[in-house]
Amino acid sequence: MNFKKPKLIIKERNIYFPRIPWVGVTLPLDLSFRLPSLEGLSLGQNPRAIVLMALVVSAAVLSGAVYFAIQGISPAPVWPDAAVYDAGRAQRLGQEQIGVGEKQPVEASSPTMTLQLNIGSARISELVFEDMSIGKASGLTDSINISSTAGNIICETLLLEDVEATDFTLATSTAYAMTIATTTADGLSISPTLASTPVKYAFGSTRGALSVPAVKGGTFDRILISSSATSTVGQITFKRVKAYGAGITIGNMKCGEIIIRGTDADESVYGDGSGIDSASFTVNSTVTVQSSTLIGNVERPVSVK
Numbered sequence: 436m437n438f439k440k441p442k443l444i445i446k447e448r449n450i451y452f453p454r455i456p457w458v459g460v461t462l463p464l465d466l467s468f469r470l471p472s473l474e475g476l477s478l479g480q481n482p483r484a485i486v487l488m489a490l491v492v493s494a495a496v497l498s499g500a501v502y503f504a505i506q507g508i509s510p511a512p513v514w515p516d517a518a519v520y521d522a523g524r525a526q527r528l529g530q531e532q533i534g535v536g537e538k539q540p541v542e543a544s545s546p547t548m549t550l551q552l553n554i555g556s557a558r559i560s561e562l563v564f565e566d567m568s569i570g571k572a573s574g575l576t577d578s579i580n581i582s583s584t585a586g587n588i589i590c591e592t593l594l595l596e597d598v599e600a601t602d603f604t605l606a607t608s609t610a611y612a613m614t615i616a617t618t619t620a621d622g623l624s625i626s627p628t629l630a631s632t633p634v635k636y637a638f639g640s641t642r643g644a645l646s647v648p649a650v651k652g653g654t655f656d657r658i659l660i661s662s663s664a665t666s667t668v669g670q671i672t673f674k675r676v677k678a679y680g681a682g683i684t685i686g687n688m689k690c691g692e693i694i695i696r697g698t699d700a701d702e703s704v705y706g707d708g709s710g711i712d713s714a715s716f717t718v719n720s721t722v723t724v725q726s727s728t729l730i731g732n733v734e735r736p737v738s739v740k
Contacts, residue, residue: 511535515650517548522557522645523664532646547571547656552647554588555663560641561670563649564658570679571656578678579658583687586665590688591638595695596674597702601739602682603695606719610693611635615718616730617697621706621737624714625729627722635725636691638669657681679739682707682715693724706737 512518518536525533539549552562569578578600581588593610603620611633615625660671682705697703705716711734 512538514648515550515653517550517655519549519551519553521553521555522559522647523553523555523666526557526645530645532648547575549657549659550650550655551659551661553661553663554666554668555661557666558644559647559666559668560638560644561649561672562647562660562668563651563670563672563674564676565649565651565672565674567650567652567676568654568678569656569658569676570681572680575657575681577657577659577684578681579673579676579683581660581671581685581688583662583666585663587687587689588660588662589636589665589667589690590669590671591636591691592670592672593685593688593690593693594670594672594674595683595703596672597698598673598676598678598683598695599704599739600678600683601680601705601707602715602717603705604682604684604686604717604719605688605693605722606684606686607721608686608688608690608693609633609723610688610690611725612691612728613693613718613722613724613726614728614730615695615732616728617700617732618695618703618705618716619697619701619733619735619737620704620714620716621708621735622711622714623716623732623734625716625718625727626720627718627724627727628720629725629727630723631725633723633725634689634691636689638667641669644669662687704737704739706735706739708736708738710736 513535514520514533516536518538520533520536522533533552539547539551571578609632610627612635613627695703707715709715715737
């Protein structure tokens, strides 16, 4: 049987399909319809003004939505904003300088404004903190803490100069040479162990080392420097840093030299007000040194507030 090919015939506004012999029907589609009028709806004497007002209202609503959306986005913290920074990760990513950090998780019981640097397995030229105020009235264990949970932080020089704090503890570390000079404390207990094993570390070239910009000025509740693996730092320096509310704890360090000093009388001060019979400045016997120098240190009732 032979069938005729269908043809589409457009005539004016009507569309007709040709008769299909074996079906016997025609399908008309009329495109000449128009929208019905809406009774009772009028734009008044000035429809342009109404349209313009609608556009203005729409723009205002859109602008408000965009504004509040932007307000809800917080920028990433950049060193030295209070945050947690991962130096080891930055170096693994090939960065030359410490970059953005992560906001600290909120501690419901004791939220803090903390500057935290994790340096696990990183190689850093120097860490410098100068002319800063640290502390919080309550809720903190330390105002400054330097420690390692695995391995050690290897440092050519650790320097604390003209630092004030409620107390100071140095434990489980080594130093080729240790100097404590012109320091006033509410009780001194300095009892390192002399041994020939400590090494005089030298940092060497800064090529490939991560740069961490010096922090000069500013205030935080606390500063935390931690390491989850053996890390290397050329020099760690705290100068003219004043802390209250909690003390300073340092441990798991391997240093070429440790220096704690005041540039003048009563510039390097540690005391919690408990009296000189309860030492506020302690160097434990777990600290091993090749040599130690103690000059001009004074025990005196002191309370840092």
